[in-house]
Amino acid sequence: MTDRPPRNRQELYDRIARGGRDEVIFEEMVRLGFWSADQPAPLDPPDEVRRTTELRERLAQLRDQASRLQNLAALERELKKRRMAESMRRRAETKQRRLGERAARRAATAERKTRELTYLGPGVSAGLGPGPSSGPSSGPSSGPSTGSDPSSVLGPGADRRTSDAARLAAQRLPLASTAGELAALMTLPLGQLRFLAFAREVSTTTHYRRFTIPKRDGSERVISAPLPRLKRAQHWILEHILEPIALADPAHGFVRGRSTVTNATPHVGAAIVINVDLKDFFPTVTYARVKGMFGKLGYSEEIATVLGLLCTEPDIAETQLDGIAYFVARGPRRLPQGAPTSPAITNVLCRRFDRRIAGWAAQHGFRYTRYADDLTLSTRDGDAKVGSALAFLRKVVVAEGFAVHPDKIRVVRKGRRQEVTGVVVNERPAVVRAELRRFRALLYQIDKDGPAGKRWGHGGDVLAAALGFASYVAMVDPTKGAALRTQVLALRARFAAKR
Secondary structure: OOOOOOOOHHHHHHHHHHHOHHHHHHHHHHHHOOOOOOOOOOOOOHHHHHHHHHHHHHHHHHHHHHHHHOOHHHHHHHHHHHHHHHHHHHHHHHHHHHHHHHHHHHHHHHHHHOOOOOOOOOOOOOOOOOOEOOOOOOOOOOOOOOOOOOOOOOOOOOEOOOOOHHHHHHOOOOOOOOHHHHHHHOOOOHHHHHHHHOOOOEEOOOOEEEEEEEOOOOOEEEEEEEOHHHHHHHHHHHHHHHOOOOOOOOEOOOOOOOOHHHHHHHHOOOOEEEEEEEOOHHHHOEHHHHHHHHHHHOOOHHHHHHHHHHOOEEEEEEEEEOOEEEEEEEEEEEOOEOEOHHHHHHHHHOHHHHHHHHHHHHHOOOEEEEEOOEEEEEEOOOOOOHHHHHHHHHHHHHHOOOOEEEEEEEEEEOOOOOEEOOEEOOOOOEOOHHHHHHHHHHHHHHHHHOOOOOOOOOOOOHHHHHHHHHHHHHHHOHHHHHHHHHHHHHHHHHHHHHO
8 A cells, every 4th residue: 555646647557557446546545534544445345355456467367378378289399399308318318328337337347357257259158257156067087068068167056266275285286266367377468368268169360270190091180289379378287287187007198207118018928919099089078078177176167167278179160251261160179189288188087087997907817008099908818808808998988988999999819919009019019020121221221322312201301200210219129229329320420411
């Protein structure tokens, strides 16, 4: 309420517009003294006047809203535009968040790869990294596993990254539980260990040089010779893990201090000599068996996986595409013939195999030795049951996951030339006479005409090959071998002076 009159007509109009005509009249009546301010109005109460004013203001607001609601299509477009903008904002936020999460995961994975081997190829990576193992235990001397990747060599619930320290110490083997620890022991960067162990189905690189050499039967043997980096890693495994393991007494092949001569000597003077060769000896031993063997020694799932991969290789087919050489894996991983670790691994795997046959042989009057895949049984009893010996031998061979070569079973009785790993054993260890005659003829021809155009065995340098054979003869028969070595050394000195 104001206590002064309007100063002009416009101010009066403004007051009427704000409060309404009745309100202005009532206020002027009170100001001019026509009505008391503390008494109700005779006709329209001030409250009703004010209420009317409020309703008019509300009605004006509703009219304004109604005017906007008249254009519903425009309102819908505006709402849709707002929703689209909000959706795009949320989508952009989600995209940025996911990009950040992916970048964080990539960074974490890259950082983890500097410390761990988390993946080494399809079908062989289940045992890598921490976590409980759930697969069955796999022993080293059991038959071949039916699975391509045994998930555990430790037993249910075991930690994949914990080796059995007590068992390794008892065998004087180096302790390592993780790939990082193994790489440190081998003085290799973890990245190089990953590169050497990775199981590739198709690759433009290979860790082996493959070639063939002729066999005695005219066929060819495929040799897979490891390239220098892998060869150094395999030699470390051979020296520090495989060679310290105690082997069964009958094993003579690729064992320090033993040879074809020590393998043949126990059979000298036998009445019957039985020779049996195993078929596809190295290829029979698959990755699953090798991994199981390392696990049985006490190594963790992770270490057994890495060592198994370093020591095995699948058959490889080399193909060319657009001028690039690709190496394609064919079949399961197995022991390569030519790797320094392969013979030692078979010796470890055959410990129970050798003990079973040796135990039977001792009970039945036989002697047993093994040089790699060449098994020999002999007896001084001319009436011994050879059929029973062969039947037992076949039974054990099959039970241990190998196979007898059907074309390489020889039974030689006294009176015929008896050979064991190339050494004649009828009366004493000796070299085959025909071989000695050919060798002496070679030395005569070299003495007469010189070494040009002459060969011995598969070697290129005939005098070097001749010295090697003379040394072999000296190992079998020291007296004859010493004379032959003296003759070869004299020829070498003579022809070296003429060069």
